Amino acid sequence: MICVILRTTSKDSGSYMCVATNHFNKTNIFTSSSEVMITVKDVVSTPDISFTVLKEYSHNYSAEVTCQSTKGTPPVTFSLYNRTELVTNITIEERIATFKVPLVLDQYLGRLRCQANNGDQIEFSQWIPLEVVPVGGPVIMHYDYDVGENYAVSGLRLYCKAAKGSLPLYQWFLNKTLLHDRGSFYYVVNQPPGQSMLLLSVGRSSAGTYHCEVSDSFDNTSSISSSGLYLDEEVLNRLPVLVVAVVLGCFIFLVVLVSICCLVGAMFRQRQNEGKSLLSLEMNVAAYEGELDSSEYDENADLVETTRGDAFHLASETSVDEWPKIEKEKNTLQDERTS
Incomplete structure (x- = not known):
């Protein structure tokens, strides 16, 4: 017979016994047992590291470094490292250990890390800088x-x-x-x-x-x-003076801005009206000049027609007065040709 315990923890540690009995006709014929002591160790967890500062006497300080694992069956061996150098170690029947390290204020002294080992597994903490800056x-x-x-x-x-x-x-x-x-x-x-x-x-x-x-x-x-x-x-609940000043300043600025916009708009409209008046005046002058030109042309045309009529009338009058003389000269020419 095999007995299997899954996911064992330190709570499963203790004395285990196996008993075998032979029964025949409801009678125990043979009984045998054996006992074994089993110890289950919890694996150590990743340790946390921190430190506090101790003032021993005037201008003399030290750092008390604490390494602690929340899980793990003791004994646990804790080791303290500064960079890669081993500072000290200790094996105790607890899951917490403290170390004392010399300290100089306002000076960087390296980086610290803890190591925890309970025989089955080794875990390391994070690095922390060993530096204390005064307030x-x-x-x-x-x-x-x-x-x-x-x-x-x-x-x-x-x-x-x-x-x-x-x-x-x-x-x-x-x-x-x-x-x-x-x-x-x-x-x-x-x-x-x-x-x-x-x-x-x-x-x-x-x-x-x-x-x-x-x-x-x-x-x-x-x-x-x-x-x-x-x-x-x-x-x-009182409005700050700065807020009141800002609000009042913004209001005055808006009033001045609106006034400037109105003034610029009025000047722009005045210039537009002046431009329109000038353009209208120019158009009126051009139209007046056109009327003058056409009237002069008409007067000149009438003068030409009058002159032409007077000349034709004069020519007509001249030709009527001279007609008998021309007729007489014509007859004289014909007589000369006959003789």
């Missing part, structure tokens, strides 16, 4: 808000951020009183190392002057403060 200014604080149905400010989000710092510690103050993690009208949300956020519900309790302070989490003997910011419901 430095300036510290900037700003906010944004949520608007309710009546367009009144109902909620605020204040943000605090230092210019630099690897392990900053943020603290919020209202009227120079320290605000803890949570209160009746506020809630602190730390987002290290980037920034810290203070959530506020706008009301009478939240009115006052806010500021934040940032220090190194491993040395809070000195801190850098932001400038104060006074906030209350009336101030938040």
